[in-house]
Amino acid sequence: MKECTLYKKENNKVRCLACAHKCLISDNKTGICGVRKNFKGKLYLLVYGKIVAENIDSIEKKPLYHFLPGTYAYSIGTVGCNFRCSWCQNFDISQASKQGKIFGHDISPEQIIEKALKAGCKSIAYTYNEPAIFIEFVKDTAELARKKGLKNILITNGYLSKENFEYIGDLIDAMNIDFKSFSDSVYKKYCGASLKPVLDSIKRAHEKDIHIELTTLIIPGINDSDEELEQMAKFISKIDKNIPWHISRFFPMYKMLNRSPTQISTLKKAEKIGKKYLKYVHLGNV
Ligand code: SF4
Ligand code: SF4
Structure with a gap:
């Protein structure tokens, strides 16, 4: 546990500035993510140095296909998330902190870097859950990583606040941002959550010259209409038609066990729409 940097005091509460929720948190309470807690007027990160997963993953698994191809990323994550997606693959860790469950094993930024170098990794990926919520731990690790010649990668739902971008942006080399839908009501x-902060993050990352790739999990009946796919592809192309778009297949998961897996024909349709506007469209989970 460590005191957070991204917050401010507001009357007798604290306002977290790490993500676009900007939670106003009373004493002895946490924000929506469950990992940032107000203790007597100071905000603390409960998962600082407490990771629940660490793996040596191929960078293509993140997925990043156009950044350091053929290399490995030392991948870490904690419990907690600022979203509660009904299809979350990692719900056992992402939603745990909302029931007050904080768990994981202790590790320092120095130990992470040492392990990554020993394993021959070229980067550190902050992934599995949402890194915006444990950003102070990301920052301490990312600074050391950079000194040792390792790249830093965020795998994120894109809900970082503007303040968070200013705080971490210069240390981040690549991002995969989940672009879940073009509908605010689907996000809600x-x-x-809501759509606009995600669109803002995609633009901000591009303006900062961070390498970005986007991922959309195509879920039958939720985000698979021609119209929505067209809107998403157009939005990306207006920023940069060279941004790779990963279109991924849904399988029943978490609260969506009754929904069918995405038909391959739907993925092919999405790919065709994407290719009208974008240079790189990749199918995943097929
Ligand atoms: S990271 Fe987001 S969800 Fe968590 S406390 Fe801060 S503003 Fe709230
Ligand atoms: S943003 Fe990702 S980790 Fe968080 S709930 Fe959604 S799918 Fe799970």
């Missing part, structure tokens, strides 16, 4: 109903 299924993720407990």
Whole structure:
């Protein structure tokens, strides 16, 4: 546990500035993510140095296909998330902190870098859950990584606040941003979030010259209409038609066990729409 940097005091509460929720947190309470807690007027990161997963992953698994291809990323994550997606593959870790469950094993930024170098990795990936919520731990690790010649990668739902971008942006080399839908109501109903901050993050990352790739999990009946896919592809192309778009297949998961897997024909349709506007469209989970 460590005191957070990204927050401010507001009357007798604290306002977290790490993500676009900007939670106003009373004493002895946490924000939506469950990992940032107000103790007597100071905000603390409960998962600082407490990771729940660490793996040596191929960079293509992140997925990043156009950044350091053929290399490995030392991948770490903690419990907690600022979203509650009904299809979350990692719900056992992403939603745990909302029930007050904070777990994981202790590790320092120095130990992560040492392990990554020993394994021959070329980068550190902050992944599995949402890194914006444990960003102070990301920053301490990313600074050391950079000194040792390792790249830093965020695998994110894109809900970072503007303040968070200013805080971490210069240390980040690549991002894969989940672009879940072009509908605000889908973000609200299924993720407990909204669309605009995600669009803002994609633009900010591009303006900062961070390498970005986007991922969309195509879920039958939720985001698979021609119209929505067209809107998403157009939006990306207006920023940069060279941004790779990963279109991924849905399988029943978490609260969506009754929904069918995405038909291959739907993925092919999405790929065709994407290729009208974008140079790189990749199918995943097929
Ligand atoms: S990271 Fe986001 S969800 Fe968590 S406390 Fe801060 S503003 Fe709230
Ligand atoms: S943003 Fe990712 S980790 Fe968080 S709930 Fe959604 S799918 Fe799970």
